[in-house]
Amino acid sequence: MILGMIMMMSFGLIDTFFVSLLGTDQLAAISFTFPVTFTVISLNIGLGIGTSAIIGKLRGAGEMTQSKQHATGALILSFLLVGLLALLGFFGIDIIFRALNATDNLMPYIHDYMGIWYLSSIFLALPMVGNSVLRACGDTRTPSIIMAAGGGLNALLDPLLIFGWGPVPAMGIQGAALATFIAWLVGASWILYLLAVRRKLILPRFLTLAEMRESSRDILRIGLPAAGANMLTPVAGGVMTAVVASYGAEAVAAWGVGNRLESIASIVILALSMTLPPFISQNVGAGNINRVHEAYSRTLKFILIWQLAVFVVMWLLSTWIAAAFAKEQAVAELIALFLVIVPLGYGMQGIIILTNSSLNAMHRPMSALTLSVIRLFVFYVPVSVAGSWLFGLKGLFWGTVVANLAMAAVSYLIFTRAISAQYNEGSTTA
Structure with missing residues (x-):
């Protein structure tokens, strides 16, 4: 799982690295796109969560025909919903990025990148949801390979594609988006072949309106709250990007690099957020609430120690990492500043993420959604903005650490209450 997620996240990081070689304006432009692209990806994540839960339950009950119907419906639904969101985004590029404080000199680069990226996002939906079908059927190896x-x-x-070679012209930032488009198109073709031909896990036809309505209802009942929770993150990220933009293009470039490095630094957290929930769901169903609490507690202890080690490594290598991603000294200094402060809060952020996924596993999606709202709009954005007002960009960085610390405490308290409620439900049933 970790290997597959590292490679998946490498899309943004590799794009950022090669685009950084083009100059600060191009790096700032691609940094502006992060909250927008993650919004679309978050919808896919939510649909994948709903798909996996439904397919796993149906196959466990031996309902193979229903499983194929819902898997087919999930792929169609994801294609339609992401396609609609991409269409709206394409025609709203100017409105969206002006709202994020993108300057006139950056808009041509943003148009070049997002014009192709929106088209490619439709093909991302198919492998992401298709991989959820495979995982629900017990195959975690193939999704990682894809x-x-x-x-x-x-x-x-x-x-x-970015720099050109031989007959291939240099396309600049547009080449980064085209590379992503081709990679996702290949992935979509691969997953459809596996599901339809090799594994026969989907129906070889389009669904009727009644079948589509039934499949969509079941998947969205779980997927929409999960997607909503995930989509709040880029909304908050957009607000933060707008605040950082007030410090100039160099700050935005550094912020964008830092966010992409955060994805890699938090890879173990994200892998655990996908492997802990099945364990919790199974034990809740079996009434083994003690094992749920023990697994949650041990995972949190591990992630705090692990992320502390990650912070130390990033702190020690901060200057070298900054130099690798920035040609200008001003940008490199801001990246280094980010790396010696913000990663200190990643362990606490792990507590928040794992608590959220655990609540979903305990069939409390609205609690998880509420937790996400509190995290982002009660702590993360307000505390970080307050730090920015008081102490500048350095204060903003420290504000993210303080916000994660406070929210981790709230998350642990909410999960403890959920466990107590689960104990009471078990006692009542008994």
């Missing part, structure tokens, strides 16, 4: 292959293909195409 994600790894996509990341590898993107890495190979990036320098070729």
Whole structure:
């Protein structure tokens, strides 16, 4: 799982690295796109969560025909919903990025990148949801291979399309988006072939309106709250990007690099957020609430120690990492500043993320959604903005650490109450 997710996340990081070689304006432009692209990806994540839960339950009950119907419906639904969101985003590029404080000199680069990226996002939906179908059927190896292959293909195409070689013209930032488009198109074709031909896990036809309505209702009942929770993150990220933009293009560039490095630094947290929930769900169903509490507690202790080690490594290598991603000294200094402060809060952020996924596993999606709202709009944004007002960009960085610390405490308290409620429900049933 970790290997596949690293390769999947490498899309943004590799794009950022090669685009950084073009200059600060191009790096700032691609940094502006992060909250927008993550909004679309978050919808796919939510649909994947709903798909996995429904397919796993149906196959466990032996309902193979229903499982194929819902898997087919999930792919169609994701294609339609992401396609609609991409269409709205494409025609709203100017409105969206002006709202994020993108300057006139950056808008041409943003248009070049997002014009192709929105088209490619439709093909991302199919492998992401298709991989959820495979995982629900017990196969975690193939999804990781597909994600790894996509990341590898993107890495190979990036320098070729961005800088050109031989008959291939240099396309600049547009080449980064085209590399992503090709990688996701290959992934979509691969997953459809596996599901339809090799594994026969989907129906070889389009669903009727009644079948589509039934499948969509079941998937969205779980997927929409999960997608909503995930989509709040880029909304808050957009607000933060707008605040950072007030410090100039160099600050935005550094912020964008830092956010992409955060994805890699938090890879173990994200992998655990996908492997802990099935364990919790099974034990809740079996009434083993003590095991749920023990698994949650041990995972949190581990992640705090692990992320502290990650922070130390990033702190020690901060200057070298900054130099690798920035040509200008001003940008490199801000990246280094980010790396010696913000990663200190990643362990606490792990507590928040794992608590959220655990609540979903305990069939409390609205509690998880509420937790996300509190995290982002009671702590993260207000505390970080307050730090910015008082102490500048350095204060903003420290504000994220303080916000994660406070929210981690709230998250632990909410989960403890959920466990107590689960004990009471078990006692009542008994």
